[in-house]
Amino acid sequence: MLDRIRIVLIGTSHPGNIGGAARAMHNMGLSDLALVAPRCTAVTADSVSRASGADHLVNGARAVETLEQAVADCTLVVGASARSRTLPWPMITPRELGARLPKELADDATRIALVFGREDSGLTNAELQRCHAHVHIPTNPDFSSLNLAAAVQVLAYECRLAWLAEQEAPSEEPGQPLAAHEELEHYFAHLERTLVAIGFHDPAMPRQLMARLRRFTLRARPERMELNILRGILSDTEKLAAERDSDMGRHRKE
Numbered sequence: 001m002l003d004r005i006r007i008v009l010i011g012t013s014h015p016g017n018i019g020g021a022a023r024a025m026h027n028m029g030l031s032d033l034a035l036v037a038p039r040c041t042a043v044t045a046d047s048v049s050r051a052s053g054a055d056h057l058v059n060g061a062r063a064v065e066t067l068e069q070a071v072a073d074c075t076l077v078v079g080a081s082a083r084s085r086t087l088p089w090p091m092i093t094p095r096e097l098g099a100r101l102p103k104e105l106a107d108d109a110t111r112i113a114l115v116f117g118r119e120d121s122g123l124t125n126a127e128l129q130r131c132h133a134h135v136h137i138p139t140n141p142d143f144s145s146l147n148l149a150a151a152v153q154v155l156a157y158e159c160r161l162a163w164l165a166e167q168e169a170p171s172e173e174p175g176q177p178l179a180a181h182e183e184l185e186h187y188f189a190h191l192e193r194t195l196v197a198i199g200f201h202d203p204a205m206p207r208q209l210m211a212r213l214r215r216f217t218l219r220a221r222p223e224r225m226e227l228n229i230l231r232g233i234l235s236d237t238e239k240l241a242a243e244r245d246s247d248m249g250r251h252r253k254e
């Protein structure tokens with residue numbers, strides 16, 4: 001279970017924090033580290049020294065350009081956030097995150113991602129809206145932001161506690177396969193295209209429509225099969241809209 005939990009660090013600027021995060025992960029038995037557009041060199045004397053024996057995780061980390069690439073195959077994406085944002089999103093505590101893991105990871109093929117933001121500015125709204133849920137480590141409200149590697153440590157510890165408890169408990173039956181991040185993103189793109197085609201959505205006046213539809217869909221945790229049905233409906237809707245548009249064009253000419 002633990003090796004299917006990916007730690008994703010976005011735009012990290014201090015190599016020491018990458019090393020510190022790797023150490024925290026290795027201590028807790030996690031091994032999958034991805035770096036999205038790091039703003040520093042990952043392997044430096046500082047990161048190796050902070051990794052303190054876990055430098056194989058730093059050396060083996062996958063570096064990619066975008067969050068999408070880092071989490072494309074994940075069925076659950078959770079963003080770690082020190083602050084609450086403008087559009088409220090489902091929030092869970094680190095303990096609740098741990099409690100969800102055995103079920104989320106019951107199927108051996110599934111992977112999940114825990115996403116961490118930049119030291120100076122955290123995660124952007126666009127990044128947070130790509131997450132199913134946000135996890136906040138309860139802290140002193142007047143001083144709520146943990147060091148990046150410390151935040152990784154807290155969540156990795158909760159993952160380990162959940163895994164230890166799971167060793168004693170009978171495991172859950174896997175359900176139907178859930179849609180992965182990449183499939184959800186294709187669906188959202190298709191949905192937006194269709195809403196524009198039928199004149200329901202004007203990208204020049206977005207009014208948070210897509211963000212709200214994202215939140216609603218991600219909350220439902222659709223199965224792959226359910227998403228395929230929705231995409232079928234969208235394709236037929238697009239076809240009808242195109243027919244309507246060409247009919248209207250014909251009438252205008254007549």
Ligand code: SAH
Nearest residue numbers: 080081082116117119122136137145146151
């Ligand atoms: N100054 C930034 C926070 C940066 S800390 C801000 O105000 O948003 C770097 C990262 O560590 C954050 O993006 C988040 O992923 C994680 N983190 C820090 N404190 C956290 C907390 N209390 N709960 C959850 N994640 C936290």
